[in-house]
Amino acid sequence: MVEVREVRGRSELRAFVDYPNRLYRDVPQYIPPMIGDDLSDWNPKKNPAFAYCEAKCWLAWRDGEIVGRIGAILSRRANEKWHTNRMRFTQVDFIDDPEVSAALFRAVEDFAREKGCDEVHGPLGFTDLDREGMLVEGFDRKGMFITYYNHPYYVEHLSRLGYAKDVDWVEYLIDIPYDAPTVERLERLAGRVQRSAGVEIVRLRSRRDYPPLIRKVFDMINVCYAGLYGTVELDERQVRRYADKFIPLINPELACFLLDRKGELAAFAVSAPSMAAALKKSRGRLFPLGWLGVLRALRVNDTLDLFLIAVRPDFQNTGINAILLNHVLKGSQAMGLKRAESGPMLESNEKVLSQWKLFHTEQHKRRRCFIKKL
Secondary structure (H helix, E strand, O other), X not given: OOEEEEOOHHHHHHHHHHHHHHHOOOOOOOOXXXXXXXXXXXXXXXXXXXXXXXXXXXXXXXXXXXXEEEEEEEEXXXXXXXXXXXXXXXXXXXXXXXXXXXXXXXXXXXXHHHOXXXXXXXXXXXXXXXXXXXXXXXXXXXXXXXXXXXXXXXXXXXXXXXXXXXEEEEEEEEEOOOOHHHHHHHHHHHHHHHHHHOOEEOOOOOHHHOHHHHHHHHHHHHHHOOOOOOOOOOOHHHHHHHHHHHHHHOOHHHEEEEEOOOOOEEEEEEEEEOOHHHHHHHOOOOOOOHHHHHHHHHHOOOEEEEEEEEEOHHHOOOOOHHHHHHHHHHHHHHHOOOEEEEOOEEOXXXXXXXXXXXXXXXXXXXXXXXXXXX
């Protein structure tokens, strides 16, 4: 018999966060998140999203053993913005047993009805900068620490429970070009766009130069990502929290910030060498010694993780992305990186998808947000 219990206390929360490490211990494609980040996500004292969210998480038990987990988030800010009445499910994992998955989703759906919701969708996080989307293609490909991995059988379980596709995100593997024709073509295009757009690249010497740009970066995220699925505006406390997460990972040569003639931020791109192997080895733990592997990965690597890119609305359709990509390309070549991996991009976001047409790419993963009417 399966028993689903709400997580209580720090030890149970640690078990909740660590469960994927056990479930996927023999799956080489699984990459854990930073465990400390996941723990703080569920702490109202550390996660500012609790100012407008209610959230619970549960563990499924059978014969004294954990056999599944799931979380639920009621985002009042998202429901107000999108004129919906939805509950989000999040961080769901389970063994291949219909009784277990049914019991987990029953807990979320009961909570949703208790709160007066008429739909459940997910997997989504507290904000658009959290992990989202269930993997539906690319199970044989190594994940990223900013995305979920899940077994192929999850999709069948959700279909059986009445969940259907709402939206899909796609992910690309991009070959970093070293051939002269491609490199020179991008260089010429970037130079031409830079002259016509009247923008300049901010010259960063170290991470100490980032703080003045961070507020502008997240202001732009709030504007440029506003129309994307499920997004909500980030407030000041959330900006500080996400900035603290991202800044330590960024190499100035692999990030690009463009200013217009008035000195205002016009566009940016943020990336970093992949930490997948380092986090896999440390099981997502930075302490006591996991941070050493992360530091090494930031210096010695062959893969680039693309985190964030945004172009101010009045600079869209100007080709300004070429400047961002050219700058990051130069930094990647200097480090000897061979490939780049994008984060999830909405399959309907043609402006973002079209920027990769200059490169050799493979759409190697797809993930989905499912929805069910109650």
